[in-house]
Amino acid sequence: MDDFVTDQVTDLQLDRSDWQLVKFGDVAIQQKESVDRENTDVTRYVKGEHMGSEDLHLREWGELTDEYLGPAFIRKFEQGDILYGSRRTYLRKVAVAHFDGITSNTTFVIKANETRIDKRLLPYVMLSEGFAEHSIRNSKGSVNPYINWKDIADYEFLLPPKDQQTQLAELLWSLDAVLEQSLFLLKNNEIYIESLVENNLTSTRVKGILNDYCFSDGIRIGPFGSLLHASDYQSEGVPVVMPADIVDGVINEKGIARISNKKAEELANYRLKENDILFPRRGDLTKRAIVLNHQENWICGTGTIRVRVNENVNSKTVFYAVTSKSTNNWLCGSSVGTTMQNINASTIKKIPFHLPKGAEAQKTLRDIESAINASVCIKNHISSSENLKKSLINQIF
Numbered sequence: 253m254d255d256f257v258t259d260q261v262t263d264l265q266l267d268r269s270d271w272q273l274v275k276f277g278d279v280a281i282q283q284k285e286s287v288d289r290e291n292t293d294v295t296r297y298v299k300g301e302h303m304g305s306e307d308l309h310l311r312e313w314g315e316l317t318d319e320y321l322g323p324a325f326i327r328k329f330e331q332g333d334i335l336y337g338s339r340r341t342y343l344r345k346v347a348v349a350h351f352d353g354i355t356s357n358t359t360f361v362i363k364a365n366e367t368r369i370d371k372r373l374l375p376y377v378m379l380s381e382g383f384a385e386h387s388i389r390n391s392k393g394s395v396n397p398y399i400n401w402k403d404i405a406d407y408e409f410l411l412p413p414k415d416q417q418t419q420l421a422e423l424l425w426s427l428d429a430v431l432e433q434s435l436f437l438l439k440n441n442e443i444y445i446e447s448l449v450e451n452n453l454t455s456t457r458v459k460g461i462l463n464d465y466c467f468s469d470g471i472r473i474g475p476f477g478s479l480l481h482a483s484d485y486q487s488e489g490v491p492v493v494m495p496a497d498i499v500d501g502v503i504n505e506k507g508i509a510r511i512s513n514k515k516a517e518e519l520a521n522y523r524l525k526e527n528d529i530l531f532p533r534r535g536d537l538t539k540r541a542i543v544l545n546h547q548e549n550w551i552c553g554t555g556t557i558r559v560r561v562n563e564n565v566n567s568k569t570v571f572y573a574v575t576s577k578s579t580n581n582w583l584c585g586s587s588v589g590t591t592m593q594n595i596n597a598s599t600i601k602k603i604p605f606h607l608p609k610g611a612e613a614q615k616t617l618r619d620i621e622s623a624i625n626a627s628v629c630i631k632n633h634i635s636s637s638e639n640l641k642k643s644l645i646n647q648i649f
Contacts, residue, residue: 277405495532527567
Protein backbone atom coordinates (compact mmCIF):
# COMPACT_ATOMS: atom_id res chain seq x y z
CA MET A 253 0.00 0.00 0.00
CA ASP A 254 2.92 2.32 0.75
CA ASP A 255 4.33 2.27 -2.79
CA PHE A 256 0.84 2.41 -4.27
CA VAL A 257 -0.02 5.58 -2.34
CA THR A 258 3.33 7.16 -3.22
CA ASP A 259 2.76 6.43 -6.92
CA GLN A 260 -0.68 8.01 -6.73
CA VAL A 261 0.75 11.18 -5.22
CA THR A 262 3.57 11.32 -7.77
CA ASP A 263 1.17 10.87 -10.70
CA LEU A 264 -1.45 13.30 -9.34
CA GLN A 265 -2.83 15.54 -12.07
CA LEU A 266 -5.20 18.32 -10.98
CA ASP A 267 -7.56 20.01 -13.42
CA ARG A 268 -8.99 23.01 -11.57
CA SER A 269 -11.17 24.23 -14.45
CA ASP A 270 -14.39 23.25 -12.65
CA TRP A 271 -13.27 24.08 -9.10
CA GLN A 272 -15.23 26.73 -7.18
CA LEU A 273 -13.91 29.60 -5.09
CA VAL A 274 -15.52 29.26 -1.66
CA LYS A 275 -15.14 30.73 1.79
CA PHE A 276 -14.20 28.58 4.76
CA GLY A 277 -17.44 29.66 6.45
CA ASP A 278 -19.39 28.14 3.53
CA VAL A 279 -18.03 24.64 4.23
CA ALA A 280 -17.39 24.72 7.99
CA ILE A 281 -19.86 25.19 10.86
CA GLN A 282 -18.74 26.32 14.31
CA GLN A 283 -20.31 24.36 17.17
CA LYS A 284 -21.10 26.25 20.39
CA GLU A 285 -23.04 23.70 22.44
CA SER A 286 -22.16 24.00 26.13
CA VAL A 287 -21.99 21.21 28.71
CA ASP A 288 -23.02 21.20 32.35
CA ARG A 289 -20.04 19.31 33.75
CA GLU A 290 -22.02 18.27 36.82
CA ASN A 291 -24.71 16.64 34.69
CA THR A 292 -23.15 14.91 31.68
CA ASP A 293 -22.15 11.47 30.47
CA VAL A 294 -18.99 12.92 28.90
CA THR A 295 -15.85 11.77 30.75
CA ARG A 296 -12.93 13.21 28.74
CA TYR A 297 -11.55 16.67 28.05
CA VAL A 298 -8.97 18.06 25.64
CA LYS A 299 -6.62 20.94 26.39
CA GLY A 300 -4.49 22.82 23.90
CA GLU A 301 -1.37 20.95 25.05
CA HIS A 302 -3.07 17.65 24.22
CA MET A 303 -3.01 18.65 20.53
CA GLY A 304 0.15 18.29 18.46
CA SER A 305 1.25 20.69 15.74
CA GLU A 306 0.14 19.51 12.29
CA ASP A 307 -1.10 16.22 13.77
CA LEU A 308 -4.72 15.31 13.07
CA HIS A 309 -4.72 12.60 15.75
CA LEU A 310 -5.50 13.15 19.42
CA ARG A 311 -2.88 11.10 21.24
CA GLU A 312 -3.47 12.58 24.70
CA TRP A 313 -6.47 13.75 26.72
CA GLY A 314 -7.61 14.02 30.30
CA GLU A 315 -10.38 12.57 32.43
CA LEU A 316 -12.83 14.96 34.06
CA THR A 317 -12.04 13.36 37.41
CA ASP A 318 -8.30 14.06 37.00
CA GLU A 319 -8.06 17.66 38.10
CA TYR A 320 -9.85 20.95 38.49
CA LEU A 321 -10.78 22.54 35.18
CA GLY A 322 -11.47 26.25 34.90
CA PRO A 323 -14.89 27.61 33.90
CA ALA A 324 -13.77 27.96 30.27
CA PHE A 325 -14.05 24.18 29.76
CA ILE A 326 -17.67 24.02 28.70
CA ARG A 327 -17.54 23.46 24.93
CA LYS A 328 -18.88 20.09 23.81
CA PHE A 329 -17.45 18.15 20.88
CA GLU A 330 -18.52 14.87 19.31
CA GLN A 331 -16.64 12.08 17.61
CA GLY A 332 -15.64 13.25 14.12
CA ASP A 333 -15.62 16.96 15.01
CA ILE A 334 -12.54 19.03 14.22
CA LEU A 335 -10.79 20.83 17.08
CA TYR A 336 -8.81 23.96 16.21
CA GLY A 337 -6.61 25.95 18.59
CA SER A 338 -7.65 29.58 18.08
CA ARG A 339 -4.73 30.96 20.10
CA ARG A 340 -1.18 31.04 18.75
CA THR A 341 -2.42 29.69 15.44
CA TYR A 342 1.17 29.50 14.15
CA LEU A 343 1.29 26.21 16.10
CA ARG A 344 -1.20 24.79 13.56
CA LYS A 345 -3.15 22.66 16.00
CA VAL A 346 -5.88 20.82 14.10
CA ALA A 347 -7.22 17.49 15.36
CA VAL A 348 -10.12 15.17 14.52
CA ALA A 349 -11.79 13.87 17.68
CA HIS A 350 -12.28 10.10 17.95
CA PHE A 351 -14.48 10.39 21.06
CA ASP A 352 -17.05 12.72 22.62
CA GLY A 353 -15.70 15.22 25.13
CA ILE A 354 -15.36 18.83 26.21
CA THR A 355 -12.79 21.51 25.55
CA SER A 356 -12.27 25.17 26.41
CA ASN A 357 -14.01 28.03 24.66
CA THR A 358 -10.70 29.06 23.07
CA THR A 359 -10.70 25.85 21.01
CA PHE A 360 -13.04 26.00 18.02
CA VAL A 361 -15.25 22.94 17.55
CA ILE A 362 -16.03 22.56 13.85
CA LYS A 363 -18.31 20.35 11.78
CA ALA A 364 -18.18 20.08 8.01
CA ASN A 365 -21.11 21.38 5.96
CA GLU A 366 -21.49 18.07 4.18
CA THR A 367 -23.73 19.53 1.49
CA ARG A 368 -20.64 21.40 0.26
CA ILE A 369 -17.58 19.39 1.28
CA ASP A 370 -16.54 15.82 2.07
CA LYS A 371 -16.02 15.96 5.84
CA ARG A 372 -12.80 13.92 5.50
CA LEU A 373 -11.28 16.69 3.36
CA LEU A 374 -11.99 19.65 5.66
CA PRO A 375 -9.17 19.05 8.19
CA TYR A 376 -6.66 19.00 5.33
CA VAL A 377 -7.89 22.39 4.15
CA MET A 378 -7.02 23.61 7.64
CA LEU A 379 -3.51 22.11 7.42
CA SER A 380 -2.72 23.94 4.18
CA GLU A 381 -0.20 26.77 4.05
CA GLY A 382 -2.86 29.15 2.72
CA PHE A 383 -5.18 28.57 5.67
CA ALA A 384 -2.34 28.84 8.21
CA GLU A 385 -1.00 32.07 6.70
CA HIS A 386 -4.49 33.60 6.64
CA SER A 387 -5.08 32.63 10.26
CA ILE A 388 -1.72 33.99 11.45
CA ARG A 389 -2.12 37.21 9.47
CA ASN A 390 -5.57 37.90 10.89
CA SER A 391 -4.77 37.03 14.51
CA LYS A 392 -5.04 39.78 17.12
CA GLY A 393 -2.79 40.46 20.10
CA SER A 394 0.97 40.10 20.46
CA VAL A 395 1.65 38.13 23.66
CA ASN A 396 -1.00 35.43 23.10
CA PRO A 397 -2.44 36.10 19.62
CA TYR A 398 -5.90 34.73 18.81
CA ILE A 399 -8.19 34.45 15.79
CA ASN A 400 -11.91 35.21 15.71
CA TRP A 401 -14.26 32.85 13.93
CA LYS A 402 -15.49 35.50 11.50
CA ASP A 403 -11.89 36.07 10.37
CA ILE A 404 -11.13 32.46 9.49
CA ALA A 405 -14.63 32.10 8.03
CA ASP A 406 -13.59 34.66 5.39
CA TYR A 407 -10.67 32.54 4.18
CA GLU A 408 -11.12 31.75 0.46
CA PHE A 409 -9.86 28.69 -1.42
CA LEU A 410 -10.64 26.61 -4.50
CA LEU A 411 -12.85 23.58 -3.83
CA PRO A 412 -13.13 20.67 -6.28
CA PRO A 413 -16.46 18.98 -7.17
CA LYS A 414 -17.75 16.31 -4.78
CA ASP A 415 -16.49 13.31 -6.78
CA GLN A 416 -12.95 14.72 -6.83
CA GLN A 417 -13.23 15.59 -3.15
CA THR A 418 -13.88 11.93 -2.38
CA GLN A 419 -10.86 10.77 -4.36
CA LEU A 420 -8.56 13.36 -2.79
CA ALA A 421 -9.81 12.60 0.74
CA GLU A 422 -9.19 8.88 0.24
CA LEU A 423 -5.68 9.58 -1.06
CA LEU A 424 -4.80 11.87 1.86
CA TRP A 425 -6.14 9.51 4.50
CA SER A 426 -4.35 6.56 2.83
CA LEU A 427 -1.10 8.50 3.17
CA ASP A 428 -2.00 9.24 6.78
CA ALA A 429 -2.55 5.51 7.38
CA VAL A 430 0.94 4.79 6.04
CA LEU A 431 2.33 7.36 8.47
CA GLU A 432 0.42 5.91 11.41
CA GLN A 433 1.66 2.43 10.56
CA SER A 434 5.24 3.71 10.57
CA LEU A 435 4.73 5.45 13.91
CA PHE A 436 3.31 2.22 15.33
CA LEU A 437 6.35 0.26 14.09
CA LEU A 438 8.70 2.87 15.54
CA LYS A 439 7.01 2.79 18.93
CA ASN A 440 7.19 -1.01 19.09
CA ASN A 441 10.81 -1.04 17.96
CA GLU A 442 11.75 1.51 20.65
CA ILE A 443 10.07 -0.73 23.24
CA TYR A 444 12.07 -3.67 21.88
CA ILE A 445 15.35 -1.71 22.15
CA GLU A 446 14.50 -0.75 25.71
CA SER A 447 13.76 -4.37 26.60
CA LEU A 448 17.10 -5.50 25.09
CA VAL A 449 18.98 -2.96 27.20
CA GLU A 450 16.92 -3.59 30.32
CA ASN A 451 17.20 -7.38 30.16
CA ASN A 452 20.88 -7.53 29.21
CA LEU A 453 22.66 -4.43 30.46
CA THR A 454 21.02 -2.21 33.00
CA SER A 455 18.29 -2.87 35.50
CA THR A 456 17.56 -2.32 39.16
CA ARG A 457 17.85 -6.11 39.43
CA VAL A 458 21.51 -6.35 38.38
CA LYS A 459 24.24 -6.52 41.01
CA GLY A 460 26.94 -4.56 39.17
CA ILE A 461 27.40 -0.81 38.88
CA LEU A 462 28.90 1.36 36.14
CA ASN A 463 32.04 2.11 38.16
CA ASP A 464 32.99 -1.60 38.00
CA TYR A 465 33.72 -1.14 34.28
CA CYS A 466 35.64 2.16 34.45
CA PHE A 467 39.21 3.26 35.04
CA SER A 468 40.03 4.32 38.61
CA ASP A 469 39.63 7.94 37.54
CA GLY A 470 37.19 7.15 34.74
CA ILE A 471 34.23 9.04 36.18
CA ARG A 472 35.02 12.61 37.03
CA ILE A 473 33.38 16.01 37.04
CA GLY A 474 34.53 18.92 34.89
CA PRO A 475 36.63 21.77 36.34
CA PHE A 476 35.02 24.07 38.89
CA GLY A 477 34.84 27.81 38.43
CA SER A 478 38.08 28.36 40.30
CA LEU A 479 39.93 26.59 37.46
CA LEU A 480 37.98 27.93 34.51
CA HIS A 481 36.73 31.53 34.49
CA ALA A 482 34.47 33.39 32.08
CA SER A 483 37.48 35.51 31.09
CA ASP A 484 39.24 32.37 29.78
CA TYR A 485 36.82 31.90 26.90
CA GLN A 486 37.66 33.16 23.43
CA SER A 487 36.45 32.85 19.84
CA GLU A 488 39.16 30.38 18.75
CA GLY A 489 41.08 27.57 20.37
CA VAL A 490 40.25 24.29 22.11
CA PRO A 491 36.49 23.57 22.48
CA VAL A 492 35.04 23.16 25.99
CA VAL A 493 31.98 20.91 26.19
CA MET A 494 29.20 22.26 28.42
CA PRO A 495 25.86 20.58 29.20
CA ALA A 496 24.18 22.89 26.68
CA ASP A 497 26.37 21.34 23.96
CA ILE A 498 25.01 17.83 24.65
CA VAL A 499 22.24 17.32 22.08
CA ASP A 500 20.65 14.11 20.75
CA GLY A 501 23.52 11.84 21.80
CA VAL A 502 26.32 13.95 20.32
CA ILE A 503 28.23 17.17 20.97
CA ASN A 504 26.66 20.10 19.15
CA GLU A 505 29.70 21.99 17.88
CA LYS A 506 27.87 25.12 16.74
CA GLY A 507 28.64 28.03 19.06
CA ILE A 508 30.72 25.88 21.41
CA ALA A 509 32.94 27.81 23.89
CA ARG A 510 36.71 27.72 23.39
CA ILE A 511 39.87 28.40 25.37
CA SER A 512 43.51 28.95 24.44
CA ASN A 513 45.92 26.05 23.96
CA LYS A 514 47.85 27.26 26.99
CA LYS A 515 44.75 27.14 29.19
CA ALA A 516 43.86 23.73 27.79
CA GLU A 517 47.29 22.45 28.85
CA GLU A 518 46.56 23.65 32.39
CA LEU A 519 43.37 21.55 32.26
CA ALA A 520 45.06 18.45 30.81
CA ASN A 521 43.33 16.23 33.39
CA TYR A 522 40.00 17.18 31.82
CA ARG A 523 40.96 16.30 28.23
CA LEU A 524 38.44 14.08 26.45
CA LYS A 525 39.16 10.86 24.58
CA GLU A 526 37.24 9.19 21.79
CA ASN A 527 34.25 7.20 23.13
CA ASP A 528 34.13 9.07 26.44
CA ILE A 529 30.51 9.46 27.54
CA LEU A 530 29.29 12.83 28.85
CA PHE A 531 26.50 13.59 31.31
CA PRO A 532 25.14 16.94 32.51
CA ARG A 533 25.39 17.61 36.26
CA ARG A 534 22.06 19.41 36.43
CA GLY A 535 18.92 20.23 34.48
CA ASP A 536 17.81 17.71 31.84
CA LEU A 537 19.38 14.53 33.18
CA THR A 538 18.34 12.50 30.11
CA LYS A 539 21.02 14.19 27.95
CA ARG A 540 24.11 12.20 26.90
CA ALA A 541 26.86 12.52 24.32
CA ILE A 542 29.57 10.18 23.10
CA VAL A 543 32.87 11.75 22.07
CA LEU A 544 33.85 11.23 18.43
CA ASN A 545 37.37 10.78 17.05
CA HIS A 546 37.85 14.39 15.90
CA GLN A 547 36.68 15.65 19.33
CA GLU A 548 39.52 13.95 21.19
CA ASN A 549 41.56 16.32 23.41
CA TRP A 550 38.67 18.74 23.78
CA ILE A 551 37.94 19.79 27.37
CA CYS A 552 35.20 18.44 29.65
CA GLY A 553 33.58 21.68 30.78
CA THR A 554 32.12 22.94 34.01
CA GLY A 555 28.81 21.25 34.81
CA THR A 556 29.68 18.16 32.72
CA ILE A 557 30.58 14.68 33.99
CA ARG A 558 32.89 12.43 31.97
CA VAL A 559 32.66 8.62 31.94
CA ARG A 560 35.64 6.65 30.56
CA VAL A 561 35.29 2.86 30.54
CA ASN A 562 38.08 0.27 30.58
CA GLU A 563 39.77 -0.57 27.29
CA ASN A 564 38.24 -4.05 27.20
CA VAL A 565 34.69 -2.65 27.53
CA ASN A 566 32.67 -1.67 24.45
CA SER A 567 31.80 2.03 24.91
CA LYS A 568 28.83 1.83 22.55
CA THR A 569 27.24 -0.86 24.67
CA VAL A 570 27.68 1.31 27.76
CA PHE A 571 26.28 4.32 25.90
CA TYR A 572 23.14 2.39 24.93
CA ALA A 573 22.72 1.37 28.56
CA VAL A 574 23.12 4.80 30.12
CA THR A 575 20.74 6.41 27.61
CA SER A 576 17.97 3.92 28.42
CA LYS A 577 14.70 4.76 30.11
CA SER A 578 15.55 2.58 33.10
CA THR A 579 18.78 4.54 33.67
CA ASN A 580 16.97 7.86 33.28
CA ASN A 581 14.38 6.77 35.82
CA TRP A 582 17.11 5.65 38.21
CA LEU A 583 18.98 8.96 37.87
CA CYS A 584 15.78 10.93 38.40
CA GLY A 585 15.15 9.03 41.63
CA SER A 586 18.76 9.45 42.76
CA SER A 587 19.06 13.18 42.01
CA VAL A 588 18.71 16.01 44.50
CA GLY A 589 16.98 19.36 44.20
CA THR A 590 13.43 20.41 43.40
CA THR A 591 13.77 23.48 41.17
CA MET A 592 16.60 21.87 39.20
CA GLN A 593 17.71 18.26 39.50
CA ASN A 594 21.39 17.69 40.33
CA ILE A 595 23.69 14.66 40.23
CA ASN A 596 27.40 14.19 40.92
CA ALA A 597 30.16 11.76 39.98
CA SER A 598 29.32 9.51 42.92
CA THR A 599 25.78 9.10 41.60
CA ILE A 600 27.00 8.21 38.11
CA LYS A 601 29.33 5.56 39.55
CA LYS A 602 26.37 3.78 41.15
CA ILE A 603 24.25 3.44 37.99
CA PRO A 604 23.08 -0.21 37.89
CA PHE A 605 24.97 -1.87 35.05
CA HIS A 606 25.93 -5.37 33.94
CA LEU A 607 27.93 -6.29 30.87
CA PRO A 608 27.62 -9.80 29.43
CA LYS A 609 30.88 -11.52 28.53
CA GLY A 610 32.29 -13.07 25.38
CA ALA A 611 29.92 -14.16 22.62
CA GLU A 612 26.88 -13.12 24.65
CA ALA A 613 28.17 -9.53 24.84
CA GLN A 614 28.79 -9.43 21.08
CA LYS A 615 25.32 -10.78 20.35
CA THR A 616 23.72 -8.22 22.66
CA LEU A 617 25.58 -5.40 20.91
CA ARG A 618 24.63 -6.69 17.45
CA ASP A 619 20.96 -7.00 18.43
CA ILE A 620 20.86 -3.50 19.90
CA GLU A 621 22.65 -1.91 16.94
CA SER A 622 20.41 -3.74 14.48
CA ALA A 623 17.29 -2.49 16.27
CA ILE A 624 18.66 1.06 16.47
CA ASN A 625 19.43 1.01 12.73
CA ALA A 626 15.86 -0.13 12.10
CA SER A 627 14.57 2.85 14.11
CA VAL A 628 16.73 5.21 12.04
CA CYS A 629 15.25 3.77 8.83
CA ILE A 630 11.70 4.08 10.16
CA LYS A 631 12.32 7.68 11.26
CA ASN A 632 13.66 8.54 7.79
CA HIS A 633 10.58 6.97 6.24
CA ILE A 634 8.31 8.95 8.57
CA SER A 635 10.10 12.18 7.67
CA SER A 636 9.79 11.57 3.92
CA SER A 637 6.12 10.58 4.30
CA GLU A 638 5.37 13.72 6.27
CA ASN A 639 7.06 15.87 3.63
CA LEU A 640 5.09 14.07 0.92
CA LYS A 641 1.84 14.62 2.80
CA LYS A 642 2.54 18.32 3.32
CA SER A 643 3.48 18.72 -0.34
CA LEU A 644 0.25 16.99 -1.42
CA ILE A 645 -1.93 19.18 0.81
CA ASN A 646 -0.42 22.36 -0.61
CA GLN A 647 -0.56 20.99 -4.14
CA ILE A 648 -4.32 20.51 -3.75
CA PHE A 649 -5.12 23.72 -1.85
